[in-house]
Amino acid sequence: MKISKIINPVLNFFFPDVCIVCGEDTDKNNLSVCRKCLNKIEFIKPPYCQTCFLPLPDGGAHCWQCRKTKYHFEKVIAAGLYIGILRELILKFKEKDFLKMALGNLLVEVLVKNIDINQFDLIVAVPLSKKKEFGRDYNQSQLLAELLADKMNKEVISGNLIRVKDTKPQFELSRVERLVNLKDAFFVKDPSVFKNKNIVLVDDIATTCSTLEECSSVLKNAGAKKVFCAVLARD
Ligand SMILES: [Zn+2]
Ligand SMILES: [Zn+2]
Structure with a gap:
């Protein structure tokens, strides 16, 4: 212990x-x-990319990456930037599960502002690798998903989207290497659960969106109608 x-x-x-x-x-x-x-948390204010929520200081609807990429998710919604107090809280959240209240509230606030809550059915967390979960006591994305479900009166589906391959830490890799690294990393056990459902996929941080994209592609292949991604911070 x-x-x-x-x-x-x-x-x-x-x-x-x-x-x-x-x-x-x-x-x-x-x-x-x-x-x-x-x-003191720096929320992301317009203009930002309509697909990945990246701030666009020069304006426009989409960042250059999203202009040339077709994702399986509809859009990413992020509470703030991965800097300052929010970054500090997310790092502490890896050890201190009680921070789910403060951080979950931020996510609920930004979600209701950006998507129609009646539009989605289920909440799913990005799963941690078994190795990481072993070293830690919980998956913080799962805690956030549970809090969101509770506050929005939606169902959270646990253990159906699973990680089947332990991948290298994403931050060590380039964008292309990240996608290759994640190939076949996720799997849906029972596709019927996600069939024709609109899903909110929850994670703590989005850097290149490759993890969100890989999970969304697996969810869509399982029959999900639309996937919206909700993250605490955009890096
Ligand atoms: Zn304080
Ligand atoms: Zn973008």
């Missing part, structure tokens, strides 16, 4: 209302992050 697993609940028992970023009082908001720190 990891030492943090023992210490964190103890710390949180004695200091339940302390901001994990700055140590100030959270005013009992149950988010473990104070309002001041939450306000």
Whole structure:
């Protein structure tokens, strides 16, 4: 058992209302992050790419990558940029599962602004590799998916989209290598569950969107109608 697993609940028992970023009082908001720190998060404001949510400082509807790529997903929706406080919170989230409240709320907020909630049926998390899941106690994308499902009154489907191949960490690779690396990495156990469904696919960070694309392609091949991707941060 990891030492943090023992210490964190103890710390949180004695200091339940302390901001994990700055140590100030959270005013009992149950988010473990104070309002001041939450306000410092840099949300993505227009103009951004209508497909991948990448900020476009020079305007336009699509980034150059999306102009030349046909994806299996409809679009990516991201809460903020992978910098500053949001980056810090996402990194901490790998160890501190209670951050799902603060981060999940951000994702719900940006999702309802960008897609019609009545338009989709199911929520699915990008699965972690077995190796990673073993070293960790949970898949943070799965926690986010569960929170989203709970807040939006939708069904979350776990264990049907699975990772069948342990891949190299994506950040070590170029764009083309990333796609090759992910080839045949995912698999749907029972396609009938996804047949004709509109799915929200959840992950923590989108860098080149290759993981989202590979999962979306597998979901579409399983019969899904549309896939929307929801991520905490665009890198
Ligand atoms: Zn704070
Ligand atoms: Zn784009």
